Amino acid sequence: MPELPEVEVVRRGLSAHVLGRTIEHVDVAHGRAVRRHVAGPSDFADSLVKAVFTDARRRGKYLWLPLDDGVRAVVGHLGMSGQLLVQPAAVPDETHLRIRFVFADGDPQLRFVDQRTFGGLAVAELGPGGVPVPIAHIAPDPLDPAFDDEAFRLALGRRRTGVKRALLDQSLISGVGNIYADEALWRAKLHYARATETLRRPDVARLLAAVREVMGAALAQGGTSFDSLYVNVNGESGYFDRSLDAYGQEGRSCRRCGTPIRRDPFMNRSSYTCPRCQPRPRHARW
Template sequence: MPELPEVEVVRAGLAEHVAGRTIAAVEVLHPRAVRRHEPGPADFAARLGGMRIDSVRRRGKYLWLEFATGVDDTDDAAHAAHAAHAALLAHLGMSGQMLVQPASAPDEKHLRVRLRFADDGTELRFVDQRTFGGFALSELLEVEGEALPRTIAHIARDPMDPAFSATHAARALRSKRTELKRALLDQTLVSGVGNIYADEALWRSKLHWARPTEKLTAAQADAVLAAATEVMAEALIAGGTSFDPLYVNVNGQSGYFDRALNAYGRVGEPCRRCGAPIRRDEFMNRSSFSCPRCQPTPRRRR
């Protein structure tokens, strides 16, 4: 599943290509892509028509389109009021792609939703092979001085957020009674970190994924959060991590940070720090990769 760097790459691409444009028509080609919009696909398409995209925002692994408070048809007061209080929330799921394509380009095999714009230029396509991702119109709520879609209002700030407090996040991390990696993946503590960057942050900070959070020192909590911030910033510069062709940016290009990974996916390969073979452990129906020498297994809780 795309994590913060991959979603931020998509957000930046959308901001460049769709911000300021007015949606002329929406075509829902698979109902699962808008399953979270309870009134259904027809209502979803009707409510988006005529809306002008003001900005593209992100928190953690979620991104959303905010609309200008005015619409092209200034007589439509209801439409304008809706624009001021709703956002188009998107989640990429396991295989979702947001592609900016010429209208003349052939449809992708797994095209689920198409947004056409009033300027007759490129169109925005949501392609999703596994149909775990999708769109939803969500009410905007004021949370700590920011407008957030209601459905993600509980999600914590991510390390790329200018208002993110590493001190607060470290304190919250140490207050939990769980395994360290589980805490890093808890989006209510710190958002945006997924399996890949959790493993990379743990490798950099020399901490095992199963270390009890309540036994972390303040320095260790600070170190793992700093490592997560650092590795995601580096991944963002590289365009994200692509292990298969399903993750691409809005132009269909893959990231290349997978070449710089130190732990994730490197089972049996030598640790770049000490040379010991990287191990793989089962973790929450997924995998955790770590160095047995640099990241020793903690003692069991008593």
């Protein structure tokens, strides 16, 4: 569930609470949470002792905390249910606590909690632009000044797929997941199965504007939450879910035209559309 706005909320929290602090030790309670750290759980923990987090960065749904050696970072992805929490040591361990960072200056600890274990952390080398090597294939996100609208439009023209699949492809545009894809498509009045190569310049411009608008609005409300699995570093949920126009709104009236929102199976998940504002194209691709 955490998509760009939720991850950005977490990044800001980390920036406020863990920068400049020296790591005293690290506990890995569940090996799966560091499965992307190739050298293994004990190497993950050992290699971080005495290191200092110097920054908190993000690209799409990935977060990373560069270290004071200037060449490495702790890279993280929240997956479906990952949480990075700042907690005093006295707070009992969460049921799904996976990784704990204890700092030399005492409270608070940094805890990675993850029920479904799709998320995880790893130590990685930094590459060009200070981006960790393992996420070099992730495209800039639409809120990044490095995002190239025209390059994105041209890439869509070369693709032979549906526009929602393209939006979810993190190597084309990062940070968009199922929720914000449906919201942006609703705002842009595009059906998810619209073939990417048929999108005209104004369609792509409208789509990117919609993505940026909905993410900006969500960020202003602290992100989206459904079941409090997603929270900021203080354990608080955002409330953008109250503002959703399409995602999860099956049967509710479209805010623009009153037609009931429809749910379709899509990639073993769901897509929500207004059948009137977002008519299915003749030559659908998905």
